Amino acid sequence: MSGLGYTAPAVLSVIAVCALELGWLRTGLFRRPAYWLAMLIALGFQVPVDGWLTKLSAPIVSYDERHTSGLRFPFDIPVEDFLFGFAMLTAVLLLWERQRAPR
Numbered sequence: 001m002s003g004l005g006y007t008a009p010a011v012l013s014v015i016a017v018c019a020l021e022l023g024w025l026r027t028g029l030f031r032r033p034a035y036w037l038a039m040l041i042a043l044g045f046q047v048p049v050d051g052w053l054t055k056l057s058a059p060i061v062s063y064d065e066r067h068t069s070g071l072r073f074p075f076d077i078p079v080e081d082f083l084f085g086f087a088m089l090t091a092v093l094l095l096w097e098r099q100r101a102p103r
Contacts, residue, residue, distance in 0.1 A: 013087035025094055039090075054076050
C-alpha cells in the first residue's frame with residue numbers, strides 16, 4: 001500500500017484548501033459554528049451512503065488497495081473519502097463566501 005494514488009492527493013487537497021483559507025481568502029469560515037454544523041450534516045449523509053457504496057462485502061465502488069492507506073472506518077469507508085469530502089465542500093463554501101464579500 002503506497003497511498004500515492006489516492007491518499008496523497010486526498011491529504012494534499014485538505015492542505016491546499018486550508019492554505020487557501022488561512023493564507024489568501026481569509027473569510028473566517030473555520031471560526032463559524034454554522035460551517036462546522038454544515039460539515040456535520042454532510043458527514044451524517046456521507047457515512048450511510050458512502051458506507052453502502054464501499055462496503056467490502058458487496059462493493060459498488062471499489063478501490064485498489066495498493067493506492068490507499070488501507071484504513072477504513074466506519075462501515076468500510078476509506079478514510080481518504082472523508083478527506084476529499086472535507087476539501088470539496090470547504091472549497092465550495094470558501095468560494096461562495098469569497099464571491100459574497102463586498103469588494
